[in-house]
Amino acid sequence: MKAVLLDAGMTLLRAEPSLGGVYPAVTRRCGREVPPEECERSAEQAFHAQAAEHRAAGEAGLRTGEEEERESWRRHARRVLEGVPALEGLPYEPWFEDLYRDFGSARVWGPFEDAIPALEALR
Numbered sequence: 001m002k003a004v005l006l007d008a009g010m011t012l013l014r015a016e017p018s019l020g021g022v023y024p025a026v027t028r029r030c031g032r033e034v035p036p037e038e039c040e041r042s043a044e045q046a047f048h049a050q051a052a053e054h055r056a057a058g059e060a061g062l063r064t065g066e067e068e069e070r071e072s073w074r075r076h077a078r079r080v081l082e083g084v085p086a087l088e089g090l091p092y093e094p095w096f097e098d099l100y101r102d103f104g105s106a107r108v109w110g111p112f113e114d115a116i117p118a119l120e121a122l123r
Contacts, residue, residue, distance in 0.1 A: 004122055010047070012119070013109040019043045022108050023080060026099045027087065034086045042083030046076050073100055 006012055015022055020040030027034045050072065054061035064072075077096050081087045102108050 009103075009109070012111060012115040014112050015103070015108055016110045019047060020080075022102055023084075023099070026095065026102055027090070029098060030090060030095050032086070032090060034084060038084045038086065039080065042080045043076075045083060046079035049079060050076055070100065073103065 009015075010019070018040060020043035021036060023039035023043060024034050024036045027039075074096060077099055078092070081090065081092065081095075
C-alpha cells in the first residue's frame with residue numbers, strides 16, 4: 001500500500017457536541033431558539049440524503065474543491081432548515097453564512113476516539 005486518503009469531517013473528525021448540535025447555537029445568535037433534538041434529527045436525515053446523492057453520482061460525486069464544498073454545505077443546511085418547523089421564515093443567507101463559518105472553524109470539530117490510533121496504525 002502506498003497511500004490512504006481520508007477526508008476529515010465525519011470520518012476522522014466529528015462535530016461537537018454533534019452535527020445537529022451546532023445548529024441551535026448558530027440559530028440562537030440569529031435570535032431564535034430551536035429544539036436541539038429537531039436539529040439532530042434533521043441534520044442526520046440531511047447527511048444521509050446527501051451521502052446517497054454522492055454515491056448515486058458515482059465518480060462525479062467524489063469531485064471536490066472550495067466551491068463544491070460550500071455548495072454541499074449549502075444543500076445540507078437547506079435540508080436541515082426545511083426539516084425543522086421552528087426554523088420556518090428564518091432569513092437563510094445570514095444564518096447559512098454564520099453556520100458555514102462555525103463548521104469551517106476548529107472549535108466545532110474533535111477527533112473520533114479511534115481516529116488517532118487508526119492514523120498511527122496506518123503510519
